[in-house]
Amino acid sequence: xxxxxDHIEEAEPKKQEYKDRLKENEKEVTMVxxxxxxxxxxxxxxxxxxxxxxxxxxEKKPIVVLIALVQTALLVMGILSGTKRSPALSRVPxxxxxxxxxxxxxxxxxxxxxxxxxxxxWPETDLAARIPEADTKFGTVFLSTDEELFITxxxxxxxxxxxxxxxxxxxxFTVDADNETDYYSAADSEGYVLELTCFTDEMVIxxxxxxxxxxxxxxxxxxxxxxxxxxxxxxxxxxDTSDTLHILIPDIDREVLRSYASEVKNAGFDQDYxxxxxxxxxxxxxxxxxxxxxxxxxxxxxxxEVHEAAxxxxxxxxxxxxxxxxxxQIPAVTSAPEASSAAASGIRPEFKEAMDSxxxxxxxxxxxxxxYDSSDLTMMTKYAEFMSQYADMMDKLDAVDESELSPExxxxxxxxxAHINDEL
Numbered sequence: 429x430x431x432x433x434d435h436i437e438e439a440e441p442k443k444q445e446y447k448d449r450l451k452e453n454e455k456e457v458t459m460v461x462x463x464x465x466x467x468x469x470x471x472x473x474x475x476x477x478x479x480x481x482x483x484x485x486x487e488k489k490p491i492v493v494l495i496a497l498v499q500t501a502l503l504v505m506g507i508l509s510g511t512k513r514s515p516a517l518s519r520v521p522x523x524x525x526x527x528x529x530x531x532x533x534x535x536x537x538x539x540x541x542x543x544x545x546x547x548x549x550w551p552e553t554d555l556a557a558r559i560p561e562a563d564t565k566f567g568t569v570f571l572s573t574d575e576e577l578f579i580t581x582x583x584x585x586x587x588x589x590x591x592x593x594x595x596x597x598x599x600x601f602t603v604d605a606d607n608e609t610d611y612y613s614a615a616d617s618e619g620y621v622l623e624l625t626c627f628t629d630e631m632v633i634x635x636x637x638x639x640x641x642x643x644x645x646x647x648x649x650x651x652x653x654x655x656x657x658x659x660x661x662x663x664x665x666x667x668d669t670s671d672t673l674h675i676l677i678p679d680i681d682r683e684v685l686r687s688y689a690s691e692v693k694n695a696g697f698d699q700d701y702x703x704x705x706x707x708x709x710x711x712x713x714x715x716x717x718x719x720x721x722x723x724x725x726x727x728x729x730x731x732x733e734v735h736e737a738a739x740x741x742x743x744x745x746x747x748x749x750x751x752x753x754x755x756x757q758i759p760a761v762t763s764a765p766e767a768s769s770a771a772a773s774g775i776r777p778e779f780k781e782a783m784d785s786x787x788x789x790x791x792x793x794x795x796x797x798x799x800y801d802s803s804d805l806t807m808m809t810k811y812a813e814f815m816s817q818y819a820d821m822m823d824k825l826d827a828v829d830e831s832e833l834s835p836e837x838x839x840x841x842x843x844x845x846a847h848i849n850d851e852l
Contacts, residue, residue, distance in 0.1 A: 466510060466522050473529050474503050499532040548581065558620055559635060560595040563588065577635040584631035586610070592631065593624055604681075604726050615725030619678065623724070638725070639664035639676045647673065654716055655732060656691045659684065672842055673732040680728035682706065688728075689720055733842065774836035783844045790848050 477499040484492025506525030508514040548567030550556060555577050562581035571578040584592070586609075593612045597605075601622045605614035610626040619638030624631060641664050646657035651673050658677055666674040680688075682705050689708035693701060697718050701710030706722040721729040833841060 464510070466526055467507070469526055470503050470506050470510075470522075470529075473526070474500065477503065477529075477532075495532055499529045502529045502532070548579075551577065553577070555620075555635060555637060558616070559599060559601070559622060559633070560592065562592065562631070562633065575637045577633070579633040581631045581633060583629060584626065585629065586626060589624065589626040589631050596622055596624070604724055606724065613724045619725055619727070621724045638678070639666075639727075641676070641678050649673070651716070651732060654695070654712065654714070655697075655718065656688075656695055658688050658728070658730070669838070671734040673730070675730045677728045677730060679726055680722060681726050682722065685720060685722045685728060692718055692720065774834040775840055776834075776837065779833075779837050780840065783840060787844050787847060 477496045481493055481496035481500075484490070484496060502525045505514075505517055505520075506522040506529070509517040509520055509525060510522035546566060546568045548562065548564060549569065550561045551569055551572040553572060553574065555574060556572065562579065562584075564581050564583045566582040568580050569578075570580065589610075593607075596612075597614075600616040601614040601620075603615040603617060606612070612624045613622065615621045619641075621636045621638070623634040625634075626632075641662050643661055644663050644665060645661075646652060647665070647668050649668060649670070651670060652668070655673075658680075660677050660679065662679070663675050663677040666676060668674075685708070686705065689703060692708065693703075693710055696712045696714075697710035697716075699711040699713065701708070703709075708720040709718065711717045715734065717733055719729075719731045721731075723729055
């Protein structure tokens with residue numbers, strides 16, 4: 429008959445076998461957990477918690493450090509629950525600890541996103557001082573000169589944009605105002621023009637200084653004689669050549685523009701014409717085209733230029749051609765000549781490259797804007813890229829010295845600008 433000792437000795441191997449099987453089961457449970465999605469997310473959140481703890485420490489935000497410690501403790505309990513290391517914690521699913529910890533990670537995600545965005549540093553220029561500083565920490569200054577300011581301010585919803593618009597009005601930007609739901613434009617008494625455009629979570633600020641107006645008399649060139657002189661004695665002549673006249677004229681309201689546009693039309697610019705209260709364009713029988721555009725601040729942008737081009741640069745004018753027709757014909761420029769042929773024809777390769785890249789930029793911009801959707805984050809990012817490239821394009825254009833252009837380069841310049849103006 430077996431004694432109690434015999435039974436204990438016989439049960440010992442089975443007891444050891446059970447312990448071994450239990451350990452194997454624990455290893456299997458641990459291995460399965462370590463390869464689960466829950467464990468991977470716990471590791472990710474653990475890294476975020478540590479990063480949030482570091483950010484909170486260096487920025488002296490004890491509450492952030494405290495939340496990071498609580499999040500870390502929850503994640504550790506999630507690991508103990510998933511691996512069944514703690515009988516008490518194993519009763520609570522690891523997903524519960526993960527979910528609570530994920531909620532606590534929101535502040536870190538916001539902080540990390542804030543670190544990735546551009547810090548908006550308001551320009552210290554006389555031009556920027558004319559408008560209120562944007563009430564946001566984030567944004568981008570794309571252009572800041574004495575003549576032009578272009579800024580995007582982030583974290584601006586419709587309410588904040590309306591508050592900023594009101595502050596600009598208090599600064600005097602109320603002349604010739606155009607106020608819509610997501611757009612505002614106006615000038616001040618000195619002619620500085622402000623434009624505000626509000627997107628989903630961003631406001632675009634554009635401020636331009638007035639042109640350098642002075643007393644002037646209407647040009648007496650052959651081209652200028654095609655138009656009646658406007659009823660003003662002040663303006664800024666941007667360009668006055670044998671085939672282009674570009675003048676900015678202040679103090680032109682809608683009534684004055686409408687009256688002057690009627691005189692221009694009666695002077696012969698009555699072909700293919702278009703007209704509204706702020707715009708007129710028409711072509712003469714001689715091939716010249718005029719565009720009158722009233723801009724914000726009661727400024728008329730007058731552009732008179734050659735409309736038709738001769739088929740070749742060496743062709744002689746026909747015997748029937750009038751003096752005006754002879755004067756308005758210019759040689760056609762091929763669309764993509766090689767650098768060597770460009771140089772041989774009087775167009776420097778570096779000049780052509782600057783003009784072509786400038787035109788290509790606007791071609792891409794127009795194509796993009798035709799399908800632009802401000803609610804699409806990808807498109808908003810692309811829009812910001814265009815604004816960044818715009819500054820580079822303007823630098824290239826500013827580097828062009830118009831006074832040193834050859835006749836061929838001048839023609840190429842005019843045709844490039846005409847193409848851009850037509851698209852705009």
